[in-house]
Amino acid sequence: MGIDTYLSKAASLHTNEQQSFRISKKWAQGRTVYGGLSAGMLYSAAKGYVETSRVLRSMTTNFVGPMLIEEDFDIKVEIIREGKNVSQIQARAIQQGKNCVISQFCFAQGRTSKIRVVNTDSHNMELPKKGNYIPQIPKVTPKFLKHFDLSIEEGGVPFLGKKSSHYFGWMRYKDSPEVFTDAHLVSIIDAWPPTLLQMLNWPAPASTVSWNLEFLHPHLPVKPNDWFAYKAITRQAADGYGHTEATIWDTHGKAIALSRQTVAVFD
Numbered sequence: 001m002g003i004d005t006y007l008s009k010a011a012s013l014h015t016n017e018q019q020s021f022r023i024s025k026k027w028a029q030g031r032t033v034y035g036g037l038s039a040g041m042l043y044s045a046a047k048g049y050v051e052t053s054r055v056l057r058s059m060t061t062n063f064v065g066p067m068l069i070e071e072d073f074d075i076k077v078e079i080i081r082e083g084k085n086v087s088q089i090q091a092r093a094i095q096q097g098k099n100c101v102i103s104q105f106c107f108a109q110g111r112t113s114k115i116r117v118v119n120t121d122s123h124n125m126e127l128p129k130k131g132n133y134i135p136q137i138p139k140v141t142p143k144f145l146k147h148f149d150l151s152i153e154e155g156g157v158p159f160l161g162k163k164s165s166h167y168f169g170w171m172r173y174k175d176s177p178e179v180f181t182d183a184h185l186v187s188i189i190d191a192w193p194p195t196l197l198q199m200l201n202w203p204a205p206a207s208t209v210s211w212n213l214e215f216l217h218p219h220l221p222v223k224p225n226d227w228f229a230y231k232a233i234t235r236q237a238a239d240g241y242g243h244t245e246a247t248i249w250d251t252h253g254k255a256i257a258l259s260r261q262t263v264a265v266f267d
Contacts, residue, residue, distance in 0.1 A: 002175060003037070003147065007183045010041035013075055014048035020072045027144045033067045034144035035101075035208055036190030042091040042103040044183045045075045050087040054107035056182055061211045067093055067100035085109050110217070119216060121247050121255045123229050125153050128170050134158070134193070140203050148191045149174050151227075158197035159204075165195050165234035165242075176224035185257065186213065188228070189248060194263045195234045196242045204267040209241070212260045219256055226251040232259070240265055 001024055009021065021041070023033045039061045047056070067073060073095035080088040086108040093101040131151035134141065140159070151170040156162035171191060177184050194206045232246035241264055248257040 002177075003040075003173065003184065003187060004177050006037060006041055007044045007181075007187070010044040010075060011048055011183075013045040013077065020074050022072050023067075023069055025069050025143065026146070028069045029142045029144055030205065031066065031068060033069055034142065034190070035061075035063055035211070036187040037144070038063075038067055038093055038101045039103060039190065039211070040183045040187030042075065042093060042101060043105065043186050045077050046089040046091045046103070046105045047107070047183070049077055049079060049089060050082075050107045051109070053109045054085075054087055055109070055217055056105060056215050057108045057217075058106045058212070058214045059103055059186070061101060061103040061213070063101055063208055063210075065098055065100045067095055071095060073100065080104075085111060119255045121249075122253065123168070123231060123247075123249060125168060125170065125229055127227055127251075128153075131170075145191065147174055148172070148188065150191060155195070156198035158193050159200050159202055160198060161201040162198040165199060165237070167192055167195055167230065167232045167246075169230055170227045171230055172225060172227045178224065180222050180224045180226070182215065182219075185215075185228075185248075189213065189230075189246075189257060189259055192230060192232060192246075194242065194261075194265065195232055195244050196237055196263065196265050200265075200267055204265060206263055206265045209262045209264050211262075214258045216256050216258070220250060220252050220254060222250050222252075228256075229253075237265075240267070 027034045076092045078090045089105045091103050128151040153168045155167035229249040235243045246259040
């Protein structure tokens with residue numbers, strides 16, 4: 001199934017809380033579900049429990065255990081607190097009675113304020129005319145990457161012993177969604193490989209431990225097949241863990257999201 005099917009089914013949870021979910025091996029990241037898809041589904045489920053005027057301001061996701069491919073799992077949503085302007089929501093993916101993915105969301109509506117600071121982050125990358133994509137290598141490249149175009153401007157293909165530890169480039173869905181939503185944005189941001197894998201000389205597993213994502217509003221309208229610019233740098237890495245941060249821009253050159261990740265590398 002495509003991304004739209006999974007996100008739509010998760011979005012209907014608030015009207016059918018008894019349903020369960022199962023992800024095809026086409027979205028595999030090793031033996032587990034691609035983290036961007038699971039986080040996107042948790043967002044879609046949580047969004048159904050808040051007023052439409054409240055948009056996602058931030059989300060923190062912890063991948064606390066493996067969520068296995070082609071096995072049923074449940075999504076549980078809890079309203080932690082709902083105030084006049086802000087809703088705090090938690091969503092969990094549960095499989096075989098164990099928590100696999102936990103996300104905490106802050107949804108908030110805009111308010112009148114005299115304070116205004118304009119984001120001036122920019123990039124000088126030109127839209128790709130011919131993508132420098134990550135190659136599909138059997139038993140090395142995760143299957144889920146077939147759903148995305150990731151065009152590398154700076155940085156290297158994983159496991160080729162590069163000295164760099166950053167990625168600059170562009171991303172989009174290979175099969176464009178019917179309508180591009182914030183759930184699609186959540187799901188695509190995690191598609192990039194960890195910045196540290198390009199430094200290794202041989203394949204080694206890696207996994208995101210925690211992921212913090214903040215949305216900068218308002219969002220301008222985008223087309224389903226638009227490219228999004230991505231710049232990720234490594235702030236520090238030691239003892240088998242790396243800390244990265246990234247900025248994401250829409251096709252208009254407007255920064256729309258900030259991302260931070262703690263990644264474990266098992267080399």
